[in-house]
Amino acid sequence: MENTVLHVADVHKSFAGLHALSDIDLSVREGETHAIIGPNGAGKSTLLNVCIGRLRPDSGQVVFDGQNLTGKQPHEINQLGVVRVFQTPEIFPELSLLENVMIPVLAKRDGAFKLSWFRRFSGENDVRLQAEDILTDLGLGSLIGSEAGSLSRGDKRRLELAMGLAQQPRLLLLDEPTAGMARHDTNATIDLLKRIKAQGMTKVIIEHDMHVVFSLADRISVLAGGRIICQGTPEEVKADPRVKEAYLGEEQV
Amino acid sequence: MTKSSATSDWVLFIAFAAAVLTMPIWLAPFGANYPDLMQKFAIFGVFAIGFNILFGLTGYLSFGHAAFLGVGSYTAVWSFKLLTMNVLPAVLFSIVVAGLFAFLIGFISLRRSGIYFSILTLAFAQMSYNLAYSVLTPITNGETGLQLSLSDARVLDAMAGISTGRSLPSTSLFGVKMSGLPGFYFCAVVLIIGFFIALRITRSPFGTMLRGIKSNQTRMSYTGLNTRPYLIWAFVISGMYAGLAGSLLAVTDPLAGAERMQWTASGEVVLMTILGGAGTLLGPVLGAALIKYFENIFSAFNQGTLNQIFDALPDGLQNIVVEVVSLFVGDGWHLTLGLLFMITVIFLPGGIMEGMRRIGGLFTRKKPQPTSSSTTAVVDPS
Numbered sequence: 238m239e240n241t242v243l244h245v246a247d248v249h250k251s252f253a254g255l256h257a258l259s260d261i262d263l264s265v266r267e268g269e270t271h272a273i274i275g276p277n278g279a280g281k282s283t284l285l286n287v288c289i290g291r292l293r294p295d296s297g298q299v300v301f302d303g304q305n306l307t308g309k310q311p312h313e314i315n316q317l318g319v320v321r322v323f324q325t326p327e328i329f330p331e332l333s334l335l336e337n338v339m340i341p342v343l344a345k346r347d348g349a350f351k352l353s354w355f356r357r358f359s360g361e362n363d364v365r366l367q368a369e370d371i372l373t374d375l376g377l378g379s380l381i382g383s384e385a386g387s388l389s390r391g392d393k394r395r396l397e398l399a400m401g402l403a404q405q406p407r408l409l410l411l412d413e414p415t416a417g418m419a420r421h422d423t424n425a426t427i428d429l430l431k432r433i434k435a436q437g438m439t440k441v442i443i444e445h446d447m448h449v450v451f452s453l454a455d456r457i458s459v460l461a462g463g464r465i466i467c468q469g470t471p472e473e474v475k476a477d478p479r480v481k482e483a484y485l486g487e488e489q490v
Numbered sequence: 491m492t493k494s495s496a497t498s499d500w501v502l503f504i505a506f507a508a509a510v511l512t513m514p515i516w517l518a519p520f521g522a523n524y525p526d527l528m529q530k531f532a533i534f535g536v537f538a539i540g541f542n543i544l545f546g547l548t549g550y551l552s553f554g555h556a557a558f559l560g561v562g563s564y565t566a567v568w569s570f571k572l573l574t575m576n577v578l579p580a581v582l583f584s585i586v587v588a589g590l591f592a593f594l595i596g597f598i599s600l601r602r603s604g605i606y607f608s609i610l611t612l613a614f615a616q617m618s619y620n621l622a623y624s625v626l627t628p629i630t631n632g633e634t635g636l637q638l639s640l641s642d643a644r645v646l647d648a649m650a651g652i653s654t655g656r657s658l659p660s661t662s663l664f665g666v667k668m669s670g671l672p673g674f675y676f677c678a679v680v681l682i683i684g685f686f687i688a689l690r691i692t693r694s695p696f697g698t699m700l701r702g703i704k705s706n707q708t709r710m711s712y713t714g715l716n717t718r719p720y721l722i723w724a725f726v727i728s729g730m731y732a733g734l735a736g737s738l739l740a741v742t743d744p745l746a747g748a749e750r751m752q753w754t755a756s757g758e759v760v761l762m763t764i765l766g767g768a769g770t771l772l773g774p775v776l777g778a779a780l781i782k783y784f785e786n787i788f789s790a791f792n793q794g795t796l797n798q799i800f801d802a803l804p805d806g807l808q809n810i811v812v813e814v815v816s817l818f819v820g821d822g823w824h825l826t827l828g829l830l831f832m833i834t835v836i837f838l839p840g841g842i843m844e845g846m847r848r849i850g851g852l853f854t855r856k857k858p859q860p861t862s863s864s865t866t867a868v869v870d871p872s
Contacts, residue, residue: 289712315714327712329705332698340702341713343695349716352723354691358698359495404714 240267242439243288243319243408248297250283257283258463261297265408270430270440272450275460276483281443282324284460285410288441289321290314301408312349318407322414324443326393328400330386334377337385337396338368338403345404371399375429391418398426402433409433411442415449427452459483503689506772507682514671520783525674526742527786531779532677533738536684538762538774540731543688544724545760546769547697549704551608553756554595554615558588558729560622560751562736564629567636567746574646575659577668577676577741581734588733589726596725600718603707615756622748635747661741673742680738681775684731689771691727700724704769732759761827765834767843776842781827788826791819 243265250258258280265271273281286292288299290311299306306314329337342364347353359365372378375395380388385396394417401409414430415423423446430453434440444450450457450471457474459467461483467474474480509516510532517523537559545551562584569580599610622630630636638658647659661668668676691697702710703717710717740746749755758781766777796812796819803811818826838845 291712310716311711312714312716315712320714321712323712327706327709329702329709331705332701336698336702340698340710340715343699344714347695349714350719351695353695354697356695357496357693358695359693361695400713 241265242267242302243441244300245284245288246298246300248284248287248294248299250280250287250292250294256463258287258294261463261465263458263465263468265439265441266456268437268439269455270434270442270453272454272457273441273443273460274445274447274450274457279460280463281460282412285321285412285441285443288314288410289319315344315404316349318404319410320401320404320406320408321410322397322401322412324412324416326390326397328385328393328396330384332385333382334372334385334388334396335365335368335381338372338399339364341400341403342367368403371403372396375399375402376425391422394418395422395426398429405438407439409438409440411440411444413443413445415444415446423449499689499693502771503686506685506775510678510682511675513678514674522783522786525670527782528674529677529738529742530782530786532674532681533735533742534759534762534778534782535681535775536677536738537732537735537759538766538778539681539684539688539771540728540735541759542728542763542768542770542774543691543700543731544728545763546774547692547700547704548721548724550600550603550721550725551760552599552611552725552728553608553753553760554599554611554613554618555728555732555759556751556753556755557595557615557618558592558732559736559739559755560618560746560748561591562588562733563740563746563750564622564636564736565733566737566740567638567744568629570638570644570661570740570744571636571642572645574644574650575652575661576646577661577663577737579646580661580741581680581737584733584737584740585730588736589730591733592726592729593722596722596729600721600725612753612756615751616753619748619751619753622751630746630748632748635745637745661744668741676741677738680734684734685771685775692771696720696723701769761831765831765841767841770841770843773841773843780842784826784830785823788819788823789821791816 241264243263245261245263248258248261249256261284263284273284275281283292287294288306290306290309290313294307301314301317301319304317306317306319329340332340336358339358339361343361346364369378369381372381375398377392377395377399380392385393388396394414398411398414401411411430415426418426427449430440430442434453442450442453454471456469457471458465459474459477459480466483467477467480469477513528513531514523517528522528537555541552541555565584565587566580569583573579595611595614599607599614602610623632640656640658644659663672663676666672699710699715699720702715703720707717736746736750739750759778762777762781763774764777765780766775767773793812793816796816797808800808800811800815816822818829834841840847
């Protein structure tokens with residue numbers, strides 16, 4: 238297999254006897270956009286949570302670029318270059334948009350902890366310019382000084398995407414990046430994600446919207462009942478009868 | 491943008507320094523310009539500024555900061571007893587010892603957040619308070635409190651040939667006695683330095699990370715930041731401020747008692763910070779001054795002064811009014827404080843600073859709001 242970046246090997250996770258994930262084997266290749274789809278409750282978000290250290294698998298391991306992520310702290314995993322964008326916007330509501338994006342940029346530059354008492358935060362010009370660029374890129378340039386908590390839901394999601402992209406991750410995990418967005422915002426996000434793809438960033442994307450999945454994904458894994466029932470290119474997945482039965486039938490693709 | 495916000499910080503700092511140093515003049519109309527009270531303003535200002543670095547920036551509410559105040563006082567008095575009556579070593583030792591003590595307590599308490607953190611800090615402070623009365627009596631001198639005595643060693647003073655004579659020596663800064671106005675000016679300078687450092691910390695990347703923790707701690711971890719050392723440092727810094735305030739109490743009056751570590755003292759600094767405006771730079775100082783001022787004014791009233799005030803009223807009514815009002819003054823002044831606090835929290839959750847912003851907003855509302863000005867991009871709480 239060519240250049241596997243993320244390897245989820247034989248991962249099991251159960252909650253109070255319920256098997257949320259069983260026998261999960263998944264390889265994400267360098268530079269690809271890998272979509273994980275599946276019906277509600279299939280274990281998609283649980284899988285992402287295992288990858289970023291929010292949950293510990295009962296057995297098996299997650300290996301990123303030769304390093305075992307299992308048992309690592311969330312901030313350590315982030316510092317390795319694995320960044321997650323959440324489904325419900327996880328932002329800093331009391332801070333300005335600019336600060337929301339400057340914090341991840343600083344975290345990437347200065348590491349997990351740095352004592353910097355006598356510099357001025359607003360004097361970090363490189364960091365600020367980088368953050369402004371990203372915000373402008375995502376169409377939030379005019380709101381730079383607003384409090385993040387005052388944004389609309391769609392804008393909050395874009396802000397979160399900006400926070401993720403600001404760290405120039407090696408692996409970006411996106412949890413339904415277009416959920417709750419209006420159609421034109423969805424298309425704008427797809428365009429943006431395509432541009433990132435052109436830069437060679439590896440992405441794992443969980444998505445319900447098949448339009449989004451088929452416009453972006455290089456490969457697709459279908460999760461149902463905590464198991465991967467099918468893996469392959471969009472065409473292969475579309476053609477697979479098991480997938481139709483488990484998922485696509487409901488969606489009328 | 492950077493230039494302008496840096497400039498406005500200097501304006502704020504210089505205005506603050508000027509206001510503190512001219513307190514003996516502008517406090518005169520309020521009848522509050524005597525040294526003892528102004529010293530208290532400065533000392534509890536330091537305490538509240540430091541507390542605000544933890545509570546205002548990170549949102550972690552400690553109910554045990556009086557323990558560090560007490561540790562600071564004890565350390566300072568020991569420095570007076572063993573080394574020298576010069577206040578500088580006392581102040582420095584107090585900061586260091588309180589910082590170490592804060593590291594110990596913070597290291598354990600910060601394993602939890604929210605109410606559990608508050609309870610842990612409260613438990614540690616009460617433990618310190620009780621230990622000071624019991625096991626640690628050789629260090630704290632128990633209920634009597636730690637005091638100077640003629641038989642103290644004062645090694646450095648003895649080496650320098652300073653003899654104390656028959657009376658107890660007084661604290662000094664290179665010969666200047668630290669009582670009265672000089673004592674106030676010493677505390678004032680310390681307050682100004684403390685304010686400056688707090689200002690720099692608040693505006694630094696470190697301070698922004700602390701505000702990030704308050705806003706969404708989980709997100710901080712997923713942004714690659716290890717929140718624990720940030721919190722521990724914030725806790726230690728605020729503990730050092732508390733120790734500094736404790737040492738200043740000993741500088742102006744060289745004795746230390748365990749009651750300084752009691753939970754009511756910890757609660758007082760919480761009230762000061764919230765009353766003034768948690769998370770703002772000036773708020774905690776204003777809150778501290780206001781509470782100390784009211785404490786001083788209201789607790790001085792007694793039945794006699796009240797009868798004088800309401801003398802004009804008819805006899806029966808006068809008695810009733812005096813009876814009611816006397817509940818709120820003298821020993822009962824805490825009732826006034828409680829009411830004041832409740833009114834603030836209900837109507838002005840942002841404290842005095844929010845009140846001032848609202849009043850300021852009334853005058854500027856007419857002006858058009860800039861929608862995308864980059865000068866406002868980084869929210870600078872003053």
